[in-house]
Amino acid sequence: MMTTPKELTAMQHFSCDICGKNIPGQVTRFAVKIETFAAADPAELTAEDTDADHVEEMARLLTEQEETAGEDDPALLPVCKKMRFDLCRACYRKFLADPLGRESVAKFDFSEN
């Protein structure tokens, strides 16, 4: 059995992005990649969409959207964002059970069955 020293020295110390605990090198860490993007891409408008009639309609819709957007101005948000997190085993399991953290606010006790 061969172990390459190069790999061992290259091993970094990771800490969990949720609980902040150090994840020792010999313990499996779980990487989570999240890619977000604006689902409605204006760049994907076809020639048909820019017909005179549609432009007027689009402009009206856009204006309405801007008026209702308020503080959540989409222009201030990145169109596309990639994130990567390293999680310890416990946090990874919680993440899988509730990726958007919807339950963690009300329910702190994570029961295992």
Ligand SMILES: [Zn+2]
């Ligand atoms: Zn953790």
